[in-house]
Every structure is written in structure tokens, then in C-alpha cells.
Amino acid sequence: MILSRRWSAFLLVAGAWNWLIWPRFAKAIWDDPRAWHNGTPTSFLTVHAVLIVTALIIGTVIAYVGYKGLRSAAKRPLS
Template sequence: MKLSPAASWFLLAFGVWSWFIWVSFVRNLWKNGSGLAFDAAGDPTSYFWVHLTLAVTSFLLGTAVGVIGLRGVRAVRRASRTEPDTGAGSAA
């Protein structure tokens, strides 16, 4: 399967976005002082475990999508280097 350059870049950007968003989310979840993520004794609540599971799953899926995008971008670049430059259509 071949991805277009635009689709490859979109998938790569989505993967980077996932790293940024979900790492930030888990960091904020860990620091949560509202009583939702941790009870009075400091133990994680079910809210914490559910949201940590959602974040890790989304992080892993975003990573997989980003890897697909990266492979597509690399393939596009590799293909553009191996194509002979005929000079057709280029204005000096």
C-alpha cells in the first residue's frame, strides 16, 4: 500500500500530537489534587486507573499511527531520490 505524501505527513503529525497530548495528560493525572485520581490515603481511585488505561491505549495507538506516517514519509523521500531528474517541467 502506498500513502500519499500528504497522508504520510498527517499520520506523522498525529503521532507527534499523541505523544504531546497523552504524556501531558498522564502527567496532569498524576499530579491531580482534586480527589478524583487519588483518595485521602493517597491510593489511586478507579477514575485514575480508567483514565490511565485510556491514555496508555491512546498513546500506543498514536505511536503506531505515527510510525506508519514516518515510514510513509521515508518511502516518499526515498522514491524521490531514486527517480531520475529529466528536467521536464522545470523552469530555469
């Protein structure tokens, strides 16, 4: 599959957006009183941690595909 420069840039920005948004959400969850019960993590924290880690992994893969697409597009002549 060959990605256009526009789609590659979009994927790169979408991956970066994940890395911008999800860590802030993680901090909000960490500070939420529902995340802890007597100093131990609750299922609320666990479920959100899994969600956040999954989103960051997907964001990383999306950004990587966008980066590779842009690198590949730079080697192709403009059409």
C-alpha cells in the same frame, strides 16, 4: 497500500500530537484529587491511565506508519 507524502506527513504529525498532548493530560489526572484515596489509586486514575497508555500506543503506531510512508515516498520518483 501506498501512502502519499501528504498523508504520511499528516500521520506523522498526528502521532507526534498524541505524544505532545497525552502526557500533559496524564499529569493533570495524576494531580487530580479524585485519582487518590488515602494514598491508593482509585478507579478514576486506573481508567484514565488505561486511556492514556492506549492513546500513546495508537499515536506511536500512527507516527510509525507515517514515518515509513515518508521513507517509502522518498524512494519513489515524484509524480
